[in-house]
Amino acid sequence: MIRIGIYGLGKISRRVIQGVLSSNNACLYAVCSSSIEKANIFKKEYQAEKAYDNYERMLEDRNLDLVYICTPNYLHTKHIQIALSYRKHVVCEKPMCVSTKELNDCFDYAKRQNCFLMEAHKTVFTPLNQKLFEMISNEEFGEIKSIDAQYATRLTEQISDWHFSRPGSGCMFDIGVYPICYANRMAKSSIFRVSRFQDEALIEYENGCVAHIATSWDVDMENTAHIYGTKGSVSCKNFWKNTEAAVNGSKITVVQESDFTGEIEHACTCIENGMIESPVMSRKASLEILKVIGV
Amino acid sequence: MIRIGIYGLGKISRRVIQGVLSSNNACLYAVCSSSIEKANIFKKEYQAEKAYDNYERMLEDRNLDLVYICTPNYLHTKHIQIALSYRKHVVCEKPMCVSTKELNDCFDYAKRQNCFLMEAHKTVFTPLNQKLFEMISNEEFGEIKSIDAQYATRLTEQISDWHFSRPGSGCMFDIGVYPICYANRMAKSSIFRVSRFQDEALIEYENGCVAHIATSWDVDMENTAHIYGTKGSVSCKNFWKNTEAAVNGSKITVVQESDFTGEIEHACTCIENGMIESPVMSRKASLEILKVIGV
Numbered sequence: 001m002i003r004i005g006i007y008g009l010g011k012i013s014r015r016v017i018q019g020v021l022s023s024n025n026a027c028l029y030a031v032c033s034s035s036i037e038k039a040n041i042f043k044k045e046y047q048a049e050k051a052y053d054n055y056e057r058m059l060e061d062r063n064l065d066l067v068y069i070c071t072p073n074y075l076h077t078k079h080i081q082i083a084l085s086y087r088k089h090v091v092c093e094k095p096m097c098v099s100t101k102e103l104n105d106c107f108d109y110a111k112r113q114n115c116f117l118m119e120a121h122k123t124v125f126t127p128l129n130q131k132l133f134e135m136i137s138n139e140e141f142g143e144i145k146s147i148d149a150q151y152a153t154r155l156t157e158q159i160s161d162w163h164f165s166r167p168g169s170g171c172m173f174d175i176g177v178y179p180i181c182y183a184n185r186m187a188k189s190s191i192f193r194v195s196r197f198q199d200e201a202l203i204e205y206e207n208g209c210v211a212h213i214a215t216s217w218d219v220d221m222e223n224t225a226h227i228y229g230t231k232g233s234v235s236c237k238n239f240w241k242n243t244e245a246a247v248n249g250s251k252i253t254v255v256q257e258s259d260f261t262g263e264i265e266h267a268c269t270c271i272e273n274g275m276i277e278s279p280v281m282s283r284k285a286s287l288e289i290l291k292v293i294g295v
Numbered sequence: 296m297i298r299i300g301i302y303g304l305g306k307i308s309r310r311v312i313q314g315v316l317s318s319n320n321a322c323l324y325a326v327c328s329s330s331i332e333k334a335n336i337f338k339k340e341y342q343a344e345k346a347y348d349n350y351e352r353m354l355e356d357r358n359l360d361l362v363y364i365c366t367p368n369y370l371h372t373k374h375i376q377i378a379l380s381y382r383k384h385v386v387c388e389k390p391m392c393v394s395t396k397e398l399n400d401c402f403d404y405a406k407r408q409n410c411f412l413m414e415a416h417k418t419v420f421t422p423l424n425q426k427l428f429e430m431i432s433n434e435e436f437g438e439i440k441s442i443d444a445q446y447a448t449r450l451t452e453q454i455s456d457w458h459f460s461r462p463g464s465g466c467m468f469d470i471g472v473y474p475i476c477y478a479n480r481m482a483k484s485s486i487f488r489v490s491r492f493q494d495e496a497l498i499e500y501e502n503g504c505v506a507h508i509a510t511s512w513d514v515d516m517e518n519t520a521h522i523y524g525t526k527g528s529v530s531c532k533n534f535w536k537n538t539e540a541a542v543n544g545s546k547i548t549v550v551q552e553s554d555f556t557g558e559i560e561h562a563c564t565c566i567e568n569g570m571i572e573s574p575v576m577s578r579k580a581s582l583e584i585l586k587v588i589g590v
Contacts, residue, residue: 145514146495148443148507154525195490197499200441200507204492212443212495212507219440219523222530228514230449235517 002089002268003029005050005058007079008070009038012093016068017046019122019260025268029065032058055079059086066271068120068264069093072160073168077102080117084109089116091267094177096120096286098168099295107283116271118278119286123178123240124185125262127254132227132234132245136186141229144209147186149179149225149239152199152216171199172293176215178240179225180292183211184285186227194292201292213292297384297563298324300345300353302374303365304333307388311363312341314417314555320563324360327353350374354381361566363415363559364388367455368463372397375412379404384411386562389472391415391581393463394590402578411566413573414581418473418535419480420557422549427522427529427540431481436524439504442481444474444520444534447494447511466494467588471510473535474520475587478506479580481522489587496587508587 004026006013013031020028029049031042036053043051052058059067059082066089069079077097083090090110096119097103110117123129136144153175163169170176176199184191189205200214214221225239236245241259244251256262263281270278277283299321301308308326315323325345326337334346347353354362354377361384364374372392378385385405391414392398405412418424431439448470458464465471471494479486484500498506509516520534531540536554539546551557558576565573572578 143513145511146447146509146516148445148509150443152441152523193492195492195497197488197490197497197505198503200497200505202490202492202495202497202507208493210492210495210509212497212509214441214443214505214507216440216523218438218525220528221441221523222521226517228447228511228516230513233515 002026002271003063003065004068004264005030005032005061005064005066006068006070007032007055007058009033009042010070013042013070015258016070016260016264017042019258019264021046022257022261023264023268025272026264029063030058030061055082056086059083059088065089066091066116066267072162072166073098073173074162074166076168077106080106081109084113084115084117087113087115089271091118091120091264093120094181095168095173095289097290098173100287100290103283103286103290107277110276114276116267116276118267118270118281120263121177121181121281122260122263123182124280125266126241126259127256127262128236128243128245129182129185129239130262131252131254133185135247136188136227136229140231141227141233142231144187144227144229146228147183147209147211147226149182149211150214150221151175151178151223151240152214152219152221153223154220155217171215171217176213176293177289179213179215180289182225182239183213184288184292187211191288191291194294196292196294203292297321297566298358298360299363299559300325300327300356300359300361301363301365302327302350302353304328304337305365308337308365310553311365311555312337314553314559316341317552317556318559318563320567321559324358325353325356350377351381354378354383360384361386361411361562367457367461368393368468369457369461371463372401375401376404379408379410379412382408382410384566386413386415386559388415389476390463390468390584390588392585393468395582395585398578398581398585402572405571409571411562411571413562413565413576415558416472416476416576417555417558418477419575420561421536421554422551422557423531423538423540424477424480424534425557426547426549428480430542431483431522431524435526436522436528437526439482439522439524441523442478442504442506442521444477444506445509445516446470446473446518446535447509447514447516448518449515450512466510466512471508471588472584474508474510475584477520477534478508479583479587482506486583486586491587491589498587
């Protein structure tokens with residue numbers, strides 16, 4: 001069992017913790033926030049072994065294997081590097097870094113420290129999307145020619161200031177990374193070229209597939225992903241967490257406890273096998289996402 | 296009543312004729328094909344006054360007001376110019392021309408001859424799309440931020456050689472012009488920039504709206520248009536001919552006899568009012584379509 005410490009106890013951390021609690025090779029070991037009161041509430045609520053109000057104190061804990069970073073985007077690089085300096089494995093919420101340079105620096109450092117590092121993109125690890133990827137790999141839809149994925153929602157609730165004003169802010173870095181990551185995965189190819197106009201992008205892959213991704217905080221969209229192949233197609237609403245999709249017009253369903261479990265189990269399996277990089281959510285995969293965002 | 300002569304009696308011409316027969320200000324006057332047998336069949340079937348097997352003979356007919364050109368794309372420019380030389384008004388099937396230069400040459404010539412010239416894009420003249428345009432103009436959906444329209448169908452039946460091998464061939468010039476024309480119209484703005492990757496394009500308009508258009512002969516798509524505004528949205532399957540759409544999730548319907556009637560009535564009204572260019576499907580609107588195709 002990989003012992004996980006969560007750093008940053010905002011909204012997303014509760015969902016990550018559910019994923020940890022549902023996984024078969026990870027346990028929630030510690031929680032850490034600048035507020036010890038908050039950390040203690042989480043410790044009690046989720047029965048973690050430790051609560052910390054200081055990041056480095058948590059990292060000094062020899063029982064901790066992996067830090068899952070849930071802090072604001074602009075702090076990710078700093079927090080990854082501190083964790084790596086303590087030789088802890090790291091999974092970091094998306095966007096892991098806000099520039100190609102930062103991203104390469106982090107992966108280079110992880111390699112030197114012989115630590116596992118992965119950007120947390122649950123979308124590619126949900127049971128449904130793993131199944132769809134397998135079907136695509138088996139050419140069940142023929143050649144994939146076109147992908148369209150969007151995640152847009154009109155902002156009705158307050159979100160933090162850093163979503164608007166810090167490096168790694170803006171819609172594309174927030175809900176936009178879901179369709180990007182999904183399209184890049186399902187296309188099964190490297191990016192050949194990309195055009196980004198505002199919060200939409202058109203991507204052409206080296207294998208000839210073309211993807212369109214759209215995101216917005218100004219409008220509500222259908223938030224459906226479409227994959228079009230020469231022999232069939234997939235349609236899936238809320239593709240980043242869904243357990244059912246229309247495959248050639250017929251519904252398929254999968255079992256899923258938490259949409260984060262697949263990602264966490266994958267990271268832990270990699271670590272158990274002595275890997276320092278995921279073969280799925282690799283450095284290259286993270287770089288390809290930044291290529292679409294254009295940073 | 297504007298007396299119309301149809302030149303080219305292929306598959307599309309039957310639908311155009313239905314549009315003429317349903318219109319309130321046009322009548323089917325003549326039909327013309329290289330085969331007099333075919334022309335006579337059409338004359339009898341649709342009760343045209345004249346059947347011709349020679350284009351210039353038809354154009355010499357003083358009773359003819361307007362030529363509707365339904366010949367293959369690569370012949371359009373030639374056939375427009377011959378008609379204009381006889382001072383006949385012209386509506387030409389899309390793509391009217393296969394390059395910006397040809398298009399400007401045709402509109403310049405029409406102006407010199409004082410004749411009406413319009414590219415036949417029924418899509419923007421269907422009752423539904425006229426209604427949606429009016430709703431957009433009245434800002435019923437707030438600011439239009441994003442449009443997505445596609446028309447793709449896996450080719451299962453034989454289509455003519457010129458669809459593959461002549462200027463103006465290819466999917467983008469065929470079913471691709473429907474989503475392009477639709478997006479350009481509904482965006483209510485000039486194009487600021489465009490990226491085309493294979494048979495898909497991303498368009499940014501000067502007003503900030505972004506549109507994605509997709510077309511294909513290799514895959515089946517949903518063929519649905521989406522218009523997303525800050526206060527609401529539209530979704531419409533087969534948007535180039537449909538009589539119903541989902542507006543903010545509720546169905547609206549319109550009456551329509553033929554999907555070509557709106558276009559024909561519009562052209563004839565322009566002519567009756569002494570205009571030589573449509574204010575809707577203008578030279579500029581045709582140029583904007585070619586801008587997306589990239590010719």
